[in-house]
Every structure is written in C-alpha cells, then in structure tokens.
Amino acid sequence: MTDLVTTQWESGMLFESNNPSGNTFFIEASPEHGGQSEGLRPKALMLSSLAGCSGLDVVSLLKKMRVEYTKFKIDVHGELTEEHPKYYNKVLVEYHFHGSELDKKKIKKAVDLSVERYCGVMEMFRQFAEVKIAIHYHNH
Structure with missing residues (x-):
C-alpha cells in the first residue's frame, strides 16, 4: 500500500500539506527559524x-x-x-485515563496490544528512539 502526501510551499517558512483523507494542515518553522506561528512544527507532528x-x-x-x-x-x-x-532519541508516552470505575487490567491490555502489536508509528519510533510507556489512572 502506498500513501501519497503532497506538501506545497505557501510563503516564507509556511507549507500546506494534505493527507490521504483529503484534509489539509499547515507546517511551519519555529519563530526563531523564521516561522510566524501559523503552522505545526514537523518534528512535533511526529509525536502527534x-x-x-x-x-x-x-x-x-x-x-x-x-x-x-x-x-x-x-x-x-x-x-x-x-x-x-x-531527532528524537528518547520518547515517553503517557496514557491518562479518567473515570469512576476504571478497569485497570483491561486498559493495560489495550495499551499493551497497541504498543506491542498494532501501532505502526510506535514500531517506527522504536527504530531510532528509546520508547517508554506509562499508564496513569485517575479515578473520580
């Protein structure tokens, strides 16, 4: 399967990028590198x-x-x-769950399945970074 993303320069340090879903967003350098705070930063997008x-x-x-x-x-x-x-060489992913009666065992199982089996982006990160996981339960 091949995805195509097209990213076009708009002006200054601002680019508009699309997504296979058809949605678009702006990417831009930080203000200290000539950006105007109108777009998202490329490396931070990786974390998103x-x-x-x-x-x-x-x-x-x-x-x-x-x-x-x-x-x-x-x-x-x-x-x-x-x-x-x-590049990101260390990454901490913190999962925060809120609820009155959280099923910690099932939540941990879901997170573990994502981390270890399903999330392709997680696997990509593991190729270049030390990835740590934390789960936080907020009962109320």
Missing part, C-alpha cells in the same frame, strides 16, 4: 502521529472490551539529540 496512532488503537480495543472511561488523553514527551540532524 505517535499519540494518534496508539490512541486510535486503544479506543477501538476498549470499545470492543466494553471498558468505560470519561476522559482519555496521551502526553508524548520527545527528547531531541544535541547534534544535527536532531
């Missing part, structure tokens, strides 16, 4: 892709497992190397 890929897996799996939760978010911390080309 990681969270989105795993998050989609987890939500799908928890739905099949009939697990209830009121809020779910993923924080991804990426540490860049000092030398150019700078």
Whole structure:
C-alpha cells in the first residue's frame, strides 16, 4: 500500500500539506527559524502521529472490551539529540485515563496490544528512539 502526501510551499517558512483523507494542515518553522506561528512544527507532528496512532488503537480495543472511561488523553514527551540532524532519541508516552470505575487490567491490555502489536508509528519510533510507556489512572 502506498500513501501519497503532497506538501506545497505557501510563503516564507509556511507549507500546506494534505493527507490521504483529503484534509489539509499547515507546517511551519519555529519563530526563531523564521516561522510566524501559523503552522505545526514537523518534528512535533511526529509525536502527534505517535499519540494518534496508539490512541486510535486503544479506543477501538476498549470499545470492543466494553471498558468505560470519561476522559482519555496521551502526553508524548520527545527528547531531541544535541547534534544535527536532531531527532528524537528518547520518547515517553503517557496514557491518562479518567473515570469512576476504571478497569485497570483491561486498559493495560489495550495499551499493551497497541504498543506491542498494532501501532505502526510506535514500531517506527522504536527504530531510532528509546520508547517508554506509562499508564496513569485517575479515578473520580
């Protein structure tokens, strides 16, 4: 399977990129590198892709497992190397689940399945970074 993404220069340090779904978004350098804060930064988008890929897996799996939760978010911390080309060499993915009666065993199983089997972006990250996982349960 081949995906095609087209990214076109708009002006200055701003690019517009599409997605196979047809949606578009802007990519831009940081202000210290000539950007105007109108677009998303390329490396940070990689962290968003990681969270989105795993998050989609987890939500799908928890739905099949009939697990209830009121809020779910993923924080991804990426540490860049000092030398150019700078890349993420250490990544921490934190899964936060909120609810009144969280089924910790099933939630952990869903996260583990995403991390170890289903999330292709997670596997890509493992090729160049040390990836750590943490699950946080917020009962209320």
